[in-house]
Amino acid sequence: MPFKRPAPLEASSSNLSSPSDSHLEDIEGPSKRSKISLPTKVLPDIKLYVIQAKLSSPRIAELFTLAEKHCQKLCNDIDEADVVVTAISMRRRLERHMSWEVATTKAVVTPEWTLPCDCEETDYGSTQSPVAYPSSSASAASGSPRQRKASHGKIPPLDLSAEIRVEVPSHLLPPRDPVPTNLERLTYTSRYACQRASPLLCPNQELALELDIIRRSRALEGEERSALSYARAISTVKAYPHRIKSVSQVQRLPHLGAKISGLVEEFLDKGQISEARDIMTSERFKTLTDFSSVYGIGPHTARRLFDLGLRTFDDLEVYYGVDPAEVDTELMELEHEENHPGWKGRKAAQQQDDFDESWIKIALGLRADLSKKIPRDEVDEISKVVMHELEIIEPGCVSTIVGGYRRGKPESNDADIVFTHSDGPKVKGLCKRLVRQLHKQGMVSHVMHLSSFHGHNPLRTTHWDSLEKALTVFTLPKSSSLYTGTRRRLDLIFADPNVYWCAVVGWSGSIMFQRDLRQWANDKCGIKFDSSGITRRYDSKPFYPGTEKEVFDLLGLEWVDPTWRNTDV
Structure with missing residues (x-):
């Protein structure tokens, strides 16, 4: 039933009362149906400030209308307010809008305190009007809710010191006891790296490193089929246990044909591969490797720059007109992200070769x-800091550090974090909100890619998944014990809870393991698998694994722990 708004009582000097008058009714806290006992007198000139965070536009408009109707003065400065109206229920989130010192001197109330309730639920009469009364001292911020409600003429402030605990479903949490890998049921003779x-x-390892030099050279020269052949051979060597x-x-x-077998024989005879040694001493290989290490420059662009006569990073800086001293001033402004050179946004290219010169x-x-x-x-520290900020904007999220870190590498090129929330559909866009929060705190300075979520498409042929993701440049805060000021690559991936474990598997790597996992799903199961989900190809039926191991179970594969997925060097 819609609210019935009572007519305002005409204020006069004879019917005004102070908040401490004993004849005022106690103010009871709102129940689940927002029952509110309102005072019988109107206090004009109450200064009201509304924190608009977490309030919808119609809700804000209604609050403003009621405040003006019932003699409450709206002010633009929170320090001047007697009463602060907010839907925020956590102290640390409130402190984003007002200091705690100020909060303890105000009456901090929920919107229900200023809204009239359903007339059938409360017996307050048609001559009453809604009004909020300020606390008389900072001590109102302490004490139990029962004690605060017993104080006549004082609004019980919100208990912001208590944290809101959002229960996380058990299927989104990692298993308490790690699932061991049965190595005896895995075979190094399989054609699929995922087996x-x-x-x-x-x-x-030394042989794998020599072969990898040739693989990298083929990839830099655009010889993708040859590069893939060497990658497959390396993955086979990595799995051979002797x-x-x-x-x-x-x-x-598997994957060791006559050509590569000849290279293996040369390595066994000489301890190295002559082709790999020749590549390492090549100026072209060194230059292409250096150029392609710059995010945004792929093999095609690197070859073009080499053909123009560029050879060093100094040459690149001159060519692109870069002044390293100006980089620190190029901070991203999210309010104008579409026009800022440090922000690629939703239209960011999926391949590095497609990045424009501004990036x-x-x-x-x-x-x-x-x-x-x-x-x-x-x-670990980056993940801890990021999850702390994520908890501020959306309590109840869970996350997993993926990438090379999860496979046991002592050092990583970047930090990859997959996160989700049990109420996934209601928090879509969380990745962008997190980026904004990190930028506001001075941790994220640049965004190389930002995409929104799209449903899993079993017909899609590319392997760039459809999850919400942000590829950013991140710096630890100065308050961190590991702060050095060094900027790091941080990739944030937000997955719907139904496909969370698909995202964890897909982003854990390594490249050949993931490639063969997708190939196995297609060849043996008739299933489309990637980081954004699992669907059956012939009828697009989705499958939602409840654990990481269930992903392997759905594909009919033996469980492989991340530390055994290192198919690259």
């Missing part, structure tokens, strides 16, 4: 910091 156990360091002493040991292994200029200026590896303890 092999690949440790971080294998018995044939030291290779003769070519006969690898003749039956390349910024990436060049950030190169010195972004090229540094991130140790594990700093990745």
